[in-house]
Amino acid sequence: MGVTIKDIAKLANVSHTTVSRALNNSPLIKEKTKRKIIEIANQLNYSPDVHARSLVLQRSYTIGLFLTSLTEGTTSSFLAETIRGVHTVIDENYNLFIRGIQDFEHFSAITRKRFDGIILMSQSDIDNSFIYHVLEQKIPLVVLNRQVDDPSIVNILSNDREGAYEAVRFFIMNGHRKIAIIEGTPKFRSSLERKEGYLNALIDHQLPIFQEYMVKGNYDMVSGYESMKKLLCIENPPTAVFCSNDDMAIGAMKAINEADLTVPTDISIIGFDDIGISEYTTPALTTVKRPIEKISMVGAKKLLHLMDRAEETAEPIFLTTQLVNRQSVAVRKEG
Known part of the structure; x- marks a missing residue:
């Protein structure tokens, strides 16, 4: 049987509630106590029961990454940069669920119980019905790549x-x-x-x-x-x-x-x-x-803040593009 929170609590001479709060980085726990508990947990190779923690904290530990389509108009490089940007930010305790919106006949499976937050790499106005379903479900949402009209939505894109x-x-x-x-x-x-x-x-x-x-x-x-x-x-x-x-x-x-x-x-x-x-x-x-990878990174950071119920500005964030001059343009003399 693996190490439990009660085992750590006994060695640290604190309650199991204190251990749980320390491992979840609660601000209610003094730093000295938190460091002590984390050190004991590391020495015992403690691995949290994610399923049990999900039930207690009412979290799924799943983040959804949705695109308009995974095939139509979405290149492999675009998809790879999007995933890479999100992956560099999200915690290893989160599962990343990747899907195209066009794969769904309806959105009944998109619920707060299933997703702690959603990042939408939006490519078309047809995504609006998905966006408003997510908002109705009160799932934290960040929309990338396309400017949306709703001023309440965190929106990050390039110009x-x-x-x-x-x-x-x-x-x-x-x-x-x-x-x-x-x-x-x-x-x-x-x-x-x-x-x-x-x-x-x-x-x-x-x-x-x-x-x-x-x-x-x-x-x-x-x-x-x-x-x-x-x-x-x-x-x-x-x-x-x-x-x-x-x-x-x-x-x-x-x-x-x-x-x-x-x-x-x-x-x-x-x-x-x-x-x-x-x-x-x-x-x-x-x-x-x-900067697709950077857009995805910024979006993932914003989403984690939203999931922690932190205030986030909903004004559109534009990341600049840059002309990269290589060898495919020649000087031409025309009248």
């Missing part, structure tokens, strides 16, 4: 519109005038924000907007490849293409190479996200770095 604007502006500063965009998954908010940045940059620099230069993708390499083939087929193809994520940029580069053209000599490319492989493409991809 995608500004990042896209800077990417297109970089093309313009390098002499490009015929600039296209391969858009992301149509229903995702990030796709709209990045397109807005693209359009705003063209308008602010008094460049014409051509409908044929705006092609819809789906945040994967295949759609980047197919979209680039469409752009190459138009009568007056672009000299620069802003791709709404790096996966599509990589697909676009493949289509350019297959057409016996080169990046960046014939067509310059900029991606978005700065996934790990971007640095190792040929040529290395110029891209907009979006």
Whole structure:
């Protein structure tokens, strides 16, 4: 039989309630007493009964990490960075439950008894019904990646519109005038924000907007490849293409190479996200770095504070994007 709280209490000459409070870092226990109890627990290799503690504290010790979808429009690198960011923060005593919202026909399984808190990496407005179900269940919630209108929700995201604007502006500063965009998954908010940045940059620099230069993708390499083939087929193809994520940029580069053209000599490319492989493409991809891992880390910290019933500001927190200049943009002299 394993070591129990009563065993520690007997050796420490305190009540088992004091031991329980000390092991749960209660502010009601003096630091000297707390250190003594923890030292005894470590010497005895004490391991808490999580199930029993869950019943006593009415906690599940489960944190939910939900995305709009785990497959549609969600790249493996995006998912990996999201999970890594959360994992660096949450305590080892918590289980992390990862699921796509689209996997649920209804949300009856999402209850306060099952989840101590939920982090939502939101990619679309269709997540709103899930958000308000979680709020109705009074489960602490943090929403990442997409700005939500409810001022009571803790909301952390990157400024995608500004990042896209800077990417297109970089093309313009390098002499490009015929600039296209391969858009992301149509229903995702990030796709709209990045397109807005693209359009705003063209308008602010008094460049014409051509409908044929705006092609819809789906945040994967295949759609980047197919979209680039469409752009190459138009009568007056672009000299620069802003791709709404790096996966599509990589697909676009493949289509350019297959057409016996080169990046960046014939067509310059900029991606978005700065996934790990971007640095190792040929040529290395110029891209907009979006701090997904940092967003997830900040979100996890905020959630832990909420779960401890600490006050948290609900104003949106914007983390800045950064243009990473590598080798996929060439200077172009155009009239």
